Amino acid sequence: MNIPNTTNKRIVIIGGGFAGIALAKKLRNKNLQVVLLDKHNYHTFQPLLYQVATGGLEAGSIAYPIRKVIQEYKDFYFRLTTVAEIDTVNQKVISEIGELKYDYLVIATGSKTNYFGNKDIERYSMAMKTIPQSLNIRSLILENFEQAVLIKDISEKNCLINFVLVGGGPTGVELAGALAEMKREILQKDYPDLDINKMQINLVQSGDRILNTMSEKSSKTAEDFLENLGVKIWKNVHVLNYDGRTITTNSDLTFETATVIWTAGVKGALVSGLDGQSLVDNVKRIRVNQFNQVKGYENIFALGDIAMMELDEFPQGHPMMAQPALQQGRLLGENIVKLINNQPMIPFEYKDKGAMATIGRNKAVVDLPNYHFSGIFAWFVWMFVHLFSLIGFKNKAVVFLNWVYNYIVFDREGRLIIRPYKKKSFVSFTSDEV
Ligand SMILES: Cc1cc2nc3c(=O)[nH]c(=O)nc-3n(C[C@H](O)[C@H](O)[C@H](O)COP(=O)(O)OP(=O)(O)OC[C@H]3O[C@@H](n4cnc5c(N)ncnc54)[C@H](O)[C@@H]3O)c2cc1C
Numbered sequence: 069m070n071i072p073n074t075t076n077k078r079i080v081i082i083g084g085g086f087a088g089i090a091l092a093k094k095l096r097n098k099n100l101q102v103v104l105l106d107k108h109n110y111h112t113f114q115p116l117l118y119q120v121a122t123g124g125l126e127a128g129s130i131a132y133p134i135r136k137v138i139q140e141y142k143d144f145y146f147r148l149t150t151v152a153e154i155d156t157v158n159q160k161v162i163s164e165i166g167e168l169k170y171d172y173l174v175i176a177t178g179s180k181t182n183y184f185g186n187k188d189i190e191r192y193s194m195a196m197k198t199i200p201q202s203l204n205i206r207s208l209i210l211e212n213f214e215q216a217v218l219i220k221d222i223s224e225k226n227c228l229i230n231f232v233l234v235g236g237g238p239t240g241v242e243l244a245g246a247l248a249e250m251k252r253e254i255l256q257k258d259y260p261d262l263d264i265n266k267m268q269i270n271l272v273q274s275g276d277r278i279l280n281t282m283s284e285k286s287s288k289t290a291e292d293f294l295e296n297l298g299v300k301i302w303k304n305v306h307v308l309n310y311d312g313r314t315i316t317t318n319s320d321l322t323f324e325t326a327t328v329i330w331t332a333g334v335k336g337a338l339v340s341g342l343d344g345q346s347l348v349d350n351v352k353r354i355r356v357n358q359f360n361q362v363k364g365y366e367n368i369f370a371l372g373d374i375a376m377m378e379l380d381e382f383p384q385g386h387p388m389m390a391q392p393a394l395q396q397g398r399l400l401g402e403n404i405v406k407l408i409n410n411q412p413m414i415p416f417e418y419k420d421k422g423a424m425a426t427i428g429r430n431k432a433v434v435d436l437p438n439y440h441f442s443g444i445f446a447w448f449v450w451m452f453v454h455l456f457s458l459i460g461f462k463n464k465a466v467v468f469l470n471w472v473y474n475y476i477v478f479d480r481e482g483r484l485i486i487r488p489y490k491k492k493s494f495v496s497f498t499s500d501e502v
Pocket residue numbers: 082083084085086087088105106107108110111112114115116117118149150151152176177178179196197238239337339371372373374388389390391393424
């Protein structure tokens with residue numbers, strides 16, 4: 069990997085997400101050599117991916133170059149690579165660009181989409197965990213509309229403009245709201261030759277309420293907001309399969325659709341070498357103690373979404389959200405220095421700052437630890453928190469200006485098919501009128 073030898077301790081961090089970057093910032097100028105590895109050369113602000121998918125923001129405004137974060141730090145290195153394996157015996161990581169020895173290893177690889185073993189759903193549905201995936205969704209939505217204007221067959225046409233979102237968590241809810249606004253503000257103006265009333269947005273949730281990690285009040289409010297925007301919510305429905313055209317469920321309900329967006333589950337983005345049964349839980353998160361140390365290893369840590377810290381208060385580990393990742397990353401920055409200096413480490417305690425979701429213009433729900441609110445004030449709080457959390461002044465400014473522009477003129481400039489997406493499908497929708 070062409071990293072200089074050093075007499076300082078070498079810390080290797082896999083993953084430049086919320087946890088990895090928070091840790092890297094804490095380790096700057098500490099007389100340590102830090103090597104950050106990521107398969108992307110940018111940090112992704114995942115909470116705004118749905119806005120990229122629906123044309124509200126350009127991809128660049130929610131990404132930040134990792135090299136720019138560390139460019140001023142001494143003895144810090146970034147390498148663009150996917151880590152394939154961890155060799156705990158020889159203390160090295162193995163990737164396509166070579167191997168690297170570590171003194172301390174931090175796994176902050178986040179999570180990936182969980183299809184629960186269903187290969188058809190994995191093959192035919194769309195995921196939204198990365199920027200390229202969001203751009204795929206954006207292209208597919210627009211390509212479906214372009215194709216629908218060419219087709220006479222009504223059932224084919226309806227299939228192309230029927231969108232099914234599986235998973236009623238914050239991602240599904242935010243995406244459903246944004247699609248509904250896109251329909252109202254953009255698509256009906258851009259495609260006057262289509263009957264926009266035929267566009268359907270279906271949100272399918274296996275449980276009995278959407279946003280089931282938030283308060284009942286917030287989930288009911290979000291449901292009302294979405295229904296007012298024309299989203300159809302299907303609760304207690306389990307999707308069984310999707311063959312590229314038809315969704316089957318545990319009841320008689322089926323959907324004919326060219327687009328399924330799957331947000332129904334995540335699992336840890338494990339790297340082999342640390343994936344033994346005793347180390348991981350049922351959603352492939354690595355078991356760690358309260359110092360984020362991987363069970364059985366003093367010098368290997370896991371942080372953020374990939375870490376499962378089982379505590380009485382959090383029997384399933386911490387929520388897979390940005391705050392636990394940030395807080396764990398910052399604390400580990402202090403603890404690694406303490407460990408090297410033979411000082412006692414500080415156990416992690418999660419400070420719950422609440423949860424929020426936006427449904428659309430002037431509509432959001434916020435759960436603070438002891439207080440829940442919704443509506444326009446919640447929407448402003450949501451915007452402020454997200455703007456504040458973005459990395460980089462330029463990104464904050466660009467996102468803010470975009471939001472102001474979109475709010476005033478009811479527009480989304482990002483509705484561009486820059487990178488066409490070729491859907492994997494056994495059904496080809498043929499245009500009979502070109
Ligand atoms: C669509 C969406 C919306 C969300 N909305 C919210 C929200 O509103 N609020 C909230 O709190 N949370 C939200 N989350 C969750 C939040 O983004 C995650 O909890 C958070 O990103 C976890 O941080 P992390 O550092 O553990 O992982 P990540 O931020 O996912 O970072 C992991 C990094 O590891 C890299 N990586 C993975 N595997 C490898 C490998 N083998 N080799 C090299 N690099 C690798 C990845 O490229 C990535 O950069 C959302 C997530 C999604 C997908």
